[in-house]
Amino acid sequence: xxxxxxxxxxxxxxxxxxxxxxxGAVTHQGVETDAALAHPQPPRQEITQLVRRYLGPQQRAGQxxxxxxxxxxxxxxxxxxxxxxxxxxxxxGWVVERTAKEIVASVYSLSGSAPHLFADCFSDxxxxxxxxxxxASPDGRFSEQIGSIxxxxxx
Numbered sequence: 001x002x003x004x005x006x007x008x009x010x011x012x013x014x015x016x017x018x019x020x021x022x023x024g025a026v027t028h029q030g031v032e033t034d035a036a037l038a039h040p041q042p043p044r045q046e047i048t049q050l051v052r053r054y055l056g057p058q059q060r061a062g063q064x065x066x067x068x069x070x071x072x073x074x075x076x077x078x079x080x081x082x083x084x085x086x087x088x089x090x091x092x093g094w095v096v097e098r099t100a101k102e103i104v105a106s107v108y109s110l111s112g113s114a115p116h117l118f119a120d121c122f123s124d125x126x127x128x129x130x131x132x133x134x135x136a137s138p139d140g141r142f143s144e145q146i147g148s149i150x151x152x153x154x155x
Contacts, residue, residue, distance in 0.1 A: 003074075007081035020083065022074060022152040028106040030096070030144025037095060037143035042103045043136045050132060051113045054125045059112050078154050086152035093146040100133040100140035 014020050029044050075086070098106075107113050107129060118125045133140070 003077050004080065007077050007083070011081045011083060018155075020078075020154045022078070022086070022154065023149060024152070025149040026147055027149070028109055031093065031147040033145040035095075035145060037145070039097060039139075039141040039143040040137045041144055042098070042142045043132060046132055046136075047103075047107060047129065050125070050128055051107070054121055055113070055117055074152070078152075083154035085154045089151040089153070091149040091151065093148045095143055095145050098142045098144060100130065100137065100142070103133055103142060104129060 010020055030041065033041075078086070104126075108115050115122055133142075136142075
């Protein structure tokens, strides 16, 4: 995505006196916690290892790879587009319960593990992923502590 172009287009869309809110969160998976949870935590490290076993060690992003990880520098980009700020707010995390089906969906929702990337190996990966989840929680229920969500308000 051309982030500078998107920020400039967003600036043109924000009405006078209005604001743009940029949310920064990882909601597809929780954070590590020692808190007592109602169900086991999903085996996220094992899921990551499984994805790497099928797709290789380099993090994927759609049809390419993220050699240096996800780009940052949003503040510079927003300011260059004419925004001022930001005002930053943080929303505390909470505990969620998820089914195995929801964990599978969270894996496939990521650009680095989207179903098309597995090509002819998709059914094998899907089988292995579901088996991993069954071993981790035979009843298919998981609990996760969601991390905080950062909100940056730009005017």
